[in-house]
Amino acid sequence: MDQRRSVSDLFNPLRPESNRNPPLYPSLIPKTLISLPKRGQNPSGAQKPPAMETTVSYQRFPKVRIREMKDEYCKFELRETDASMANALRRVMIAEVPTVAIDLVEIEVNSSVLNDEFIAHRLGLIPLTSDNAMRMRFSRDCDSCDGDGQCEFCSVEFHLNVCCDSDQTLDVTSADLRSAEASVIPVDLAVKALAMESSSTSYEAAEQRGIIIVKLRRGQELRLRAIARKGIGKDHAKWSPAATVTFMYEPDIHINEDLMETLSLDEKRAWIESSPTKVFDLDPNTGQVVVVDPEAYTYDDEVIKKAEAMGKPGLVEINAKEDSFIFTVESTGAIKASQLVLNAIDVLRQKLDAVRLQDAEENDFSELKAHLG
């Protein structure tokens, strides 16, 4: 994992490439607040582009704080940036971080109950471990081959050859897929292998035989060759590495304590109950209403409506912080959730680089700037 990267750089793609003087990126330790330079105080003595000095600078230096991190799940805070940046990151994570998925299926024998396209579609949706996807080539860009699986840079070949010769129904699963490359295998197998490694005791998932592709009865056979290629979720959802990527605005909750004290205990309890999620609670000692989990608030306005219904408008004031986001990232397993974020930032940077380079080439930067205001 390439962690040697400047965070300020990551979110500041407009800075000239030449001027990058990367401070070491602290390793991704949970619960670590990485302090980032404030606006205009670039520690690396950045030379801003001359254009930036004359106009209002939109450059900001976001902060990231990692809350929780597992292989397939990650939660982090993103502060001091705009919704546009947060949403761009979300969109890139879902649709533009490349992974590897089966794209071409050559069916030799298929006597199963499902037709060829159905099986090909099911194969395509099996997530494959794609740690190398960023380094791989798109097969359309690959010069050394035409994407037929012969080339190690752009494709991975799979084989499946299953025939049922017992009276019991045979499940053809992702475990039957034989990969030509050890690094690209169905995700569930990778997880299982990892689990087997870490604990030799029986692991729950070890019972399962993987993702079912099709079921065969006696005499039915499935023999095929599949080629996995690099792609992005924009083209087809099978290449999307993200199961869920979402962010919420951090809520800013102010309880009007004076007004709250006018409520009886039962009223307080009723008011707390009005929120479907557990945001507020009653302090058992003092009997005061306290905010226990502000992030559980879903902006459903239930408590505000309840307060109005109780005749106490302004009992609580809840605002969304405009520049503070809490991201939840769930990966399909194709790449680790943390890597997904980093890859997304990479891709976003590349995209913006492309825009900048294009500007430089075509020399219509001013027009773009005028357009942006």
Add this chain to the structure above:
Amino acid sequence: MLRPIETFIRKSAEKQEQRTKEISQSKYFSSTMMGPQLGIGSALSKRCHLRGADPSKLIYHKEEATEMGGYFICNGLERLCRLLILQKRNYPMSLVRKVFRARGDGYSDKAVVMRCVREDQSGVTVKLYYLQNGSARLGFWIGGREFLLPVGIVLKALIDTNDHEIYVSLTCCYKERYQREKGAVGTQLIGERAQIILDEVRNLSLFTRSDCLKHIGEYFKPAIDGFEAESYTAVADAVLRDYIFVHLTSNHDKFNLLIFMLQKLYALVDQTAAPDNGDVLQNQEVLLPGHLISIYLKEKVVEWLRRSRRLLAEEMAKSKDFSIKDPEQVKKFLARSSVSIGRSIESMLKVGRLATASSLDLPQKEGVTIQAERLNYLRFISHFCAVHRGAAFAKMRTTVVRKLMPESWGFLCPVHTPDGEPCGLLNHMTSTCCITSYFNTEGKVKDFRDIQRSIQNVLIRLGMSPLLPKLEHAGPPEVLQVLLDGRLVGSIACTEVEKAVAHIRSLKLSASSRIPDDLEVGYVPLSLGGAYPGLYLFTSPSRFLRPVRNISHTTDQNIELIGPFEQAFMEIRCADGSDGGRRSFPATHEEIHPTGILSVVANLTPWSDHNQSPRNMYQCQMAKQTMGFSSQAIRFRTDVKAYHLQTPQSPIVRTASYNKYCVDEFPTGTNAIVAVLAYSGYDMEDAMILNKSSVDRGLCRGHIYQTESIDLAERQEKSSKKVFARSNDKSMSSSIDSDGLPYIGQMVKPKEPLYSTYDDLTSDVKSTLLKGSEPVIVDNVTVIGTASKNCMQKVNIRTRRIRNPIIGDKFSSRHGQKGVCSQLWPDIDMPFSAVTGMRPDLIINPHAFPSRMTIGMLLESIAAKAGSLHGKFIDATPFASSVDKKDGKERSERSSLVDELGPMLASHGFNYHGSEVLYSGFYGTEMTCEIFIGPVYYQRLRHMVSDKFQVRSTGTVDPITRQPVGGRKRGGGIRFGEMERDSVLAHGAAYLLHDRLHSCSDYHIAEVCSFCGSLLTATVIQQQKRIVQEIPGVPQTRTPKNFTCHACKTKKGMETVAMPYVFRYLAAELAAMNIRMELKLSNRAGC
């Protein structure tokens, strides 16, 4: 590479599995009516080999595990007989119709009509017309002509009787003291009328029975064939036997019935009884397939017998050694003439046309069978529940017959009828409705005689005075006449009758009594000018029946089957036990469940009681056009076209019927996460936005399977023979196998070869190209009939087309909310929830709800959300609350459905009302209002753009008018019609109009002679070779053709005029009629 050949030839072998609703009767006629020597097509009389097979055997035979049968397979198509509405058999119905006046002078518009049906199901309708002079005429049809007999002659001809007896019988319904009581039907006029009837006979100087018989015989002898040598009396006997009250055998019964009908007719005339309505279900029954076939068979057998007799007579007259007494000789002779009875029945089932001279007393001759389409399971089963009013009514201007009548409550579904042309004529039976059968529960033919006898015995025990030992004559309101299957069996005192009816009903319920449970006890009580009173009992087959609870019985067995005739006079309360708004409700019966009034398909709509009623009707339509899981045996079927959904799901929100009818075996939709919001305007006007990523993952993916049957033997000429073969040409081997057939699994693009054939006369190989504009995948190739001939001649190629959702495809929820996909958007552009990160699969516009009021869909969304959070299915049976309320205890708890579902959502941290805060997928900002989002079961309808889009720039034109042709298949254009022209004119878009109607249509430059004004006289002058000096650098111009006017013999006046080509055509057409068209040319614009 040939696959194992499955010669899965399903010829027209009848499937005999009996359903409760339709009864095939081949067993009946194979045993009693036709011997095998008659040569009836064996496929029809043979019983299905799958009868009584269990699911595993059915699967072994490559059938549906849940196969129910009940249809015929003709040429691989599943056909079934239409259930047609007929007049109720053996019940005299009083009618008022203007057409009756047209029978002749003196006829009134009133008559009593009775459709009499024999035990073999053939029937003759008899009409008793009222004449303005007080007399009556008995009318019936023989071979396309109606015969009318004075009723007195018939009365006298039936039995040995005298005038006094007829007079007394007729006037028994009138006594002076009756007039003070309620329900008297007779008036004192009846005596005078009886006198007129008797005078009529006397005026013809007919006094005895034999006089009358002779008179009838003389009258009918030329009309009926086969009685040329018989006496008049024999002819009259035959007429009385075969045309008058054919359901009765004894003349005494016929006499009594005729008296009864006369009394009813006079009651109608005197307005002491109201006319019956022929358009209500109360006076109707249904035509069953078995009955239809046996009627038709009888007709065909009689036809054959007649013909054979004639042939035999001719043969006997011709040759001396032919002896009629030698059965062998007769058999041999008859074998020479072809017997086409089996074939005619087969073709009747195939085409649905009854090829007979007489009407067979059926309402229509065409369209008696229909194809059972297996578009999806719901459509398939709906065919078996569909009841049609008759083709004649479809053309009628009046809408009376289409009305939903209260009499059909519980029998015909008020929701499930198509809108548009067949609305109200094509109804569907409710899920609880069934039809009485000719067979009992053990599958044996019922002994109707025995049943009638035991009923009669019970009636006598209950105080009915039987008719035969004639004691005294009386009528309503003192006694009520008792009719059992159209036979007058006696009379019962009005004071006793209610007790008797209740007793018979209790006997119906007990299994040990000999009273059948499907007996209809039509007790028409005395009333003031209401329906003609009486006790009408019916045991006959093909009556509608439905179960209700008899609340006077507290035992377990209290489900009584009632018919529409008796229902009109019964007190049945609703299932909620309320009084129905009446102060005192003397309920004797109770509905079992409110959903009993809905058909199977209508029952599947969740919470249909919360929807506006037309929406439920639309859903019934759309459920039947849904692309679903049409068949589990689709691999072994050869449907011409089959729609198949790749990834169907079971709905989270479902009704009790969904489980009852195992619709899970054939699911029809997907649980899509639906967000209700106006997002970007692409969801305006019932358009909807689909999530492209969901489609990528398999949402609503589907296929169309099509089977093409290729029979080379059909196409070839006599001299040559065609076989499937491939040429040695290498280019063809990529798509066609060595046997001339395509590879299985091969994709074939349009205009690529699909198969190739070899003609041994011309010895060339010809490949047939794929038609259509879509690529197909060869799914299966079946070779048929390899055993009979040494080469293969017939082949079925099943192809498969991928139909994934694209823009323009049609989808619908289960609440009549259909919409067209307008955009396929990637996941990232869809709004998302901050809490769950969920993106909707589908976006619909909130404007779909206010005017349509489909609250059921909103409830479904909330309920499905709650159900999916709790991991359980939600019951959405309509009217469920009205049944609960009877218990009383739940009333306070369950004030509304939302109050039940809301807490389920809230317990998982969701909004009580099912809405969520969503963020724009484009900007990442919170949307201004909370969005209603939840899973809704969506159906993909079979209407897809790929079958409908029509595009053309240039292309084929009509050779006569040179205008573009119409029709999608031919690559034609879309008509720019008068209305379109008007609207463009109104906008003043003249240039556009000129472009559409002229430049892009039949633009033509014509040569017109300005001297004679003729369009048609221009002729080309042969160009003389002129030496044109070539000027370098200037492009060579084509010298214009020179024209001359044939009439004026000069080219001076020739002008070119642009015009539509049809104008020239018009000129030519007019010229052909000797009309000259003269054009006046001018250079000025606007002249």
